[in-house]
Amino acid sequence: MRKIAESTVRRLSLYLRFLEEFEEQGVATVSSEALATRGGTTSAQVRKDLSFFGSFGKRGLGYSVPELASRLRDILGLGKTYRVAVIGAGNIGAALVHFRGFEKHGFHVISLYDNDPKKIGRKHNGLVIRDQLGIEGDIARDPIDIAILVTPASAAQELVDRLVKAGVKAFLNFAPLQLRVPDDVVVKNVSLALELEALSYGLRNR
């Protein structure tokens, strides 16, 4: 498959979100222009993004909302459910376990880990905090698809190495460092401090 830009994939997720709103409202068809307005882009961009994967619209008419939504779910690989582990039961980690936004597209948080003996055994949202040391064994019995890392930076790389060895192929990383992983492993970074700094830059230069 042809290499698709990160930015394109992110826009596709966004379009899917809008399509699902339209679906709920019972809207039957939508134009590239309507999706573009919602997404803060242009109709040409929308059509180009979609064109990498096929032609899903009807000329003169637009796109069928349910059909395009379904195609996008396919493209994004949202047909299956993903088993997610949250590593690090600090404030953010605990909040993620409660976060409902994950379930909608099949991301199911099945376990929560920490290395602090004071936390291990306690519960968050019905999920027992497990010992990080046992993570390889747990995964062997009960595999996970995605690990969300919410540990201090100092612990993150070692954990990733262990998890990669245990077969985990996807990471959402909140730790403020660049993780080193093999080519067949996907990492996305979320850095709140970095977003705030980008805001700071934006505020300064206007």
Next chain:
Amino acid sequence: MRKIAESTVRRLSLYLRFLEEFEEQGVATVSSEALATRGGTTSAQVRKDLSFFGSFGKRGLGYSVPELASRLRDILGLGKTYRVAVIGAGNIGAALVHFRGFEKHGFHVISLYDNDPKKIGRKHNGLVIRDQLGIEGDIARDPIDIAILVTPASAAQELVDRLVKAGVKAFLNFAPLQLRVPDDVVVKNVSLALELEALSYGLRNR
């Protein structure tokens, strides 16, 4: 000032993080190559990023760690402290109030809001949850620089309109929609669902 790419600004934040590690370790100088390795990019990229703002290095030697760190703080506007309000005291909002990573570069969470009468008046991390209805009055008395929006999508645009009218120029948006704001207002989006979907796409296509 020349328009700088978003991606450049984000890398500068990343370089600053590495420089601060080097500072703590007492490392005196660093090469573009060393920063590049840490940041998962190339030395040419590092030098190009810096070159938009000046020439901070010594040929044959590299960059002085404290000096470059200081320059980057300047460039990113991190010389001042920012007053931050968190809007929405759900799981994520409450976690953000506890999040220590903000303080380091001068982002100070000074208030927390919700519109749920059951939550208003309760405390998180010593911060009373205030009534969203009173936010304009609060800001008039005690301005904020940045609003972090952690509300449902349905409430977000109306809140932004009110806050923009009240003079807020920067938003970190967790709500899954594209906010409409005037040109002189900066918005950065954080969407965990979208990151997971990008991971899903990445998993599928390899």
Next chain:
DNA sequence: CTATGTGAATGATTTCACAGCT
């Protein structure tokens, strides 16, 4: 007559490669 799909043109970002300081 409307809105898609797509080559071609433009614009932006990254990489190359080397001259110029220290």
Next chain:
DNA sequence: AGCTGTGAAATCATTCACATAG
């Protein structure tokens, strides 16, 4: 001799504009 700073080249992403299908 080593590493920066930077034009020029190459690559990548977006926008344009129009032929085409419904």
